[in-house]
Amino acid sequence: MRVFNFSAGPSTLPTEVIELAGQNIADYKGSGMSVMEMSHRSKWYDEINNECLALVRELMNVPDDYAIILVQGGASTQFEAVPLNLLKNGKADYIVTGNFAKKAFKEAGKYGDIKTVASSEDKKFTYIPRTTREDFRPDADYVHITENNTIFGTKFPALPDTHLPIVSDMSSCIMSEEIDVSKYGLIYAGAQKNLAPAGVTLVIVRKDLLGNEMPICPTMLKYRTQVDNNSLYNTPPCWAIYVMMLNLRRLKDMGGVKAIEEINRRKAKMLYDYIDSTPFYTNSVDKEYRSIMNVPFVAPTDELNAKFIKEAEAEGLVSLKGHKLVGGMRASIYNAMPVEGVEALIDFMKRFEKANS
Amino acid sequence: MRVFNFSAGPSTLPTEVIELAGQNIADYKGSGMSVMEMSHRSKWYDEINNECLALVRELMNVPDDYAIILVQGGASTQFEAVPLNLLKNGKADYIVTGNFAKKAFKEAGKYGDIKTVASSEDKKFTYIPRTTREDFRPDADYVHITENNTIFGTKFPALPDTHLPIVSDMSSCIMSEEIDVSKYGLIYAGAQKNLAPAGVTLVIVRKDLLGNEMPICPTMLKYRTQVDNNSLYNTPPCWAIYVMMLNLRRLKDMGGVKAIEEINRRKAKMLYDYIDSTPFYTNSVDKEYRSIMNVPFVAPTDELNAKFIKEAEAEGLVSLKGHKLVGGMRASIYNAMPVEGVEALIDFMKRFEKANS
Numbered sequence: 001m002r003v004f005n006f007s008a009g010p011s012t013l014p015t016e017v018i019e020l021a022g023q024n025i026a027d028y029k030g031s032g033m034s035v036m037e038m039s040h041r042s043k044w045y046d047e048i049n050n051e052c053l054a055l056v057r058e059l060m061n062v063p064d065d066y067a068i069i070l071v072q073g074g075a076s077t078q079f080e081a082v083p084l085n086l087l088k089n090g091k092a093d094y095i096v097t098g099n100f101a102k103k104a105f106k107e108a109g110k111y112g113d114i115k116t117v118a119s120s121e122d123k124k125f126t127y128i129p130r131t132t133r134e135d136f137r138p139d140a141d142y143v144h145i146t147e148n149n150t151i152f153g154t155k156f157p158a159l160p161d162t163h164l165p166i167v168s169d170m171s172s173c174i175m176s177e178e179i180d181v182s183k184y185g186l187i188y189a190g191a192q193k194n195l196a197p198a199g200v201t202l203v204i205v206r207k208d209l210l211g212n213e214m215p216i217c218p219t220m221l222k223y224r225t226q227v228d229n230n231s232l233y234n235t236p237p238c239w240a241i242y243v244m245m246l247n248l249r250r251l252k253d254m255g256g257v258k259a260i261e262e263i264n265r266r267k268a269k270m271l272y273d274y275i276d277s278t279p280f281y282t283n284s285v286d287k288e289y290r291s292i293m294n295v296p297f298v299a300p301t302d303e304l305n306a307k308f309i310k311e312a313e314a315e316g317l318v319s320l321k322g323h324k325l326v327g328g329m330r331a332s333i334y335n336a337m338p339v340e341g342v343e344a345l346i347d348f349m350k351r352f353e354k355a356n357s
Numbered sequence: 358m359r360v361f362n363f364s365a366g367p368s369t370l371p372t373e374v375i376e377l378a379g380q381n382i383a384d385y386k387g388s389g390m391s392v393m394e395m396s397h398r399s400k401w402y403d404e405i406n407n408e409c410l411a412l413v414r415e416l417m418n419v420p421d422d423y424a425i426i427l428v429q430g431g432a433s434t435q436f437e438a439v440p441l442n443l444l445k446n447g448k449a450d451y452i453v454t455g456n457f458a459k460k461a462f463k464e465a466g467k468y469g470d471i472k473t474v475a476s477s478e479d480k481k482f483t484y485i486p487r488t489t490r491e492d493f494r495p496d497a498d499y500v501h502i503t504e505n506n507t508i509f510g511t512k513f514p515a516l517p518d519t520h521l522p523i524v525s526d527m528s529s530c531i532m533s534e535e536i537d538v539s540k541y542g543l544i545y546a547g548a549q550k551n552l553a554p555a556g557v558t559l560v561i562v563r564k565d566l567l568g569n570e571m572p573i574c575p576t577m578l579k580y581r582t583q584v585d586n587n588s589l590y591n592t593p594p595c596w597a598i599y600v601m602m603l604n605l606r607r608l609k610d611m612g613g614v615k616a617i618e619e620i621n622r623r624k625a626k627m628l629y630d631y632i633d634s635t636p637f638y639t640n641s642v643d644k645e646y647r648s649i650m651n652v653p654f655v656a657p658t659d660e661l662n663a664k665f666i667k668e669a670e671a672e673g674l675v676s677l678k679g680h681k682l683v684g685g686m687r688a689s690i691y692n693a694m695p696v697e698g699v700e701a702l703i704d705f706m707k708r709f710e711k712a713n714s
Contacts (some may be wrong), residue, residue: 002384003388003389003392005390007394007396007399008396009592010394010395010396010595013391013393017382018383018391022382025375025376025378025382026376032358032673033360033369033675034370034375036375036554036555038362038364038458039365039367040367071435071646072594073429073430074427076576076577076590076591077575078575079560080575080576081575107576110573111570158501190592192592197594197596198397198592198596199594199597200556200626216468216573218575218578219437219464220430220433220436220437221575232433234431235431237554237555237556238555239554239596239597240556240594240596240597243393300560303603318389319395326513
């Protein structure tokens with residue numbers, strides 16, 4: 001029996017996508033091979049790679065002056081790849097809105113003059129700090145933001161107003177709602193939340209930002225290495241990219257990002273509305289900054305939190321434990337979480353509240 | 358119908374391993390989730406990760422003073438991670454025996470004083486150059502070798518005699534035969550040939566070599582990052598590691614590396630013996646340096662090579678096209694290629710020879 005899996009990542013995938021991946025797993029399209037075994041130079045894999053990249057371009061409406069690549073190493077590797085590729089003047093400005101934003105800032109510090117222009121650490125990352133155009137250094141190479149903060153359940157309500165290229169870690173909100181890619185310099189996202197199984201990372205970069213790699217930049221972290229080779233410079237994580245393609249096909253079939261955004265907003269509203277309707281549960285994020293992907297909440301005591309997690313699991317509502325930095329519960333309700341999962345969670349929350357008030 | 362897949366990588370996996378991976382793909386061990394969806398901090402994934410690492414240690418008899426980690430990025434990333442982690446005196450010596458060895462040498466050059474101490478490029482990489490202890494610089498930090506050369510079909514008959522730590526790229530020969538890990542400083546291997554689907558890389562490193570990272574070494578390329586975190590610093594490529602575990606379990610069940618080595622030697626002998634028995638096919642590698650994993654060979658003309666590849670494919674003997682640097686054919690006969698596959702190939706070769714002589 002499938003559970004409702006609220007894990008922050010790796011995360012639930014649509015059951016039909018997993019079952020499709022499992023069908024004829026040892027013989028893809030009559031090739032006599034699994035996608036796990038075929039040469040990345042084969043016609044079959046070439047089709048998979050090209051379709052996956054084309055689906056990203058179509059679903060996100062990526063303009064032609066942006067390159068799309070698939071790489072390995074997760075967002076953590078991008079924390080270093082970004083400065084190694086984009087630091088031209090040696091300066092970058094970071095907005096620090098959570099744990100991963102802090103890590104990104106720290107890693108970049110090895111490679112240049114990196115400045116925190118705004119931070120919400122003063123209030124335990126429960127909001128997104130406002131910035132104005134004047135906050136950014138005129139000669140900085142980019143502004144880095146973590147657009148959705150997985151641990152703290154916050155999200156930028158709008159992009160910062162800046163003349164600098166915006167680099168956004170969209171790992172936990174990629175393709176969850178429509179965005180205007182042309183407002184970004186670079187977008188990166190570990191795939192294991194909204195796109196695919198773990199092991200592949202999506203990078204979308206405005207082409208005019210390429211070509212400024214630091215001499216010490218490892219070839220494998222250099223964006224041009226994969227841009228120039230259609231993401232086939234070396235052996236890619238073929239299976240993860242195959243499942244990503246299946247998942248994006250499904251997203252397209254259901255109406256694309258616009259359609260899933262509507263569902264995502266509905267799921268998030270249901271959950272936040274219920275939390276706000278009762279003093280039993282608390283979400284401490286300022287309303288305008290609430291994530292529609294990650295919803296942290298707490299019951300009145302640590303004991304009740306522990307009991308909640310245990311009893312929810314027994315009902316097939318799993319991976320609800322909050323990150324250790326926040327405690328309590330966290331429901332990650334990514335694209336693949338069906339409305340029924342959120343309904344089941346709210347139903348359980350109501351019964352739990354009644355039994356423990 | 359399953360084919361015999363002679364691809365150099367990604368490569369054939371045992372049919373039973375793929376089918377096992379496909380069984381209950383949407384519900385692993387009653388968890389209600391696929392391994393593709395579960396948190397890497399879950400008890401299920403923790404077991405998979407630990408069993409996989411333990412199987413590597415057991416199957417390769419890895420001594421306690423060596424750390425074993427699983428990383429992303431393939432051997433190409435290790436070409437840079439190795440110097441970034443191990444250059445203490447800033448010098449390293451490389452033996453260049455093929456295309457990937459050359460790449461490894463070139464990438465390392467960004468980070469130190471890197472010397473080619475021997476090369477077989479003079480004879481198109483058809484042999485392994487001999488070295489003596491005096492060839493190596495006394496103050497070099499390590500010697501790098503590419504133990505099996507996938508493209509050229511050569512293999513080191515023995516490790517070089519040196520006082521320096523030996524760093525070996527074993528991507529295309531890992532676990533193909535018994536080795537003494539204690540003779541190495543570091544071993545790395547992209548998993549997509551003998552171990553797993555693409556997307557995971559194995560690194561085995563003598564612990565006393567850790568701790569010398571260059572300050573510019575990205576955290577994600579630093580071995581200590583994963584050594585200190587049991588390969589769970591960030592989200593690992595869970596599915597590839599799961600299939601690796603299934604594959605290693607099978608290898609253990611069939612008698613381990615000793616048992617597969619015997620089969621591998623038998624397969625290679627059958628194929629080389631047949632090639633050597635007829636003037637129709639040629640393998641130009643010096644006999645003592647022949648790989649038991651990758652067997653390149655040519656028919657008398659380019660036209661016949663093309664015809665061979667096409668007709669073999671029609672019989673379900675696929676991915677036999679040689680690398681463009683060598684031409685002709687290449688049969689990669691990794692651990693998962695059954696004896697029957699090599700028998701079928703030889704049978705086809707005989708018929709093709711008869712029909713085209």
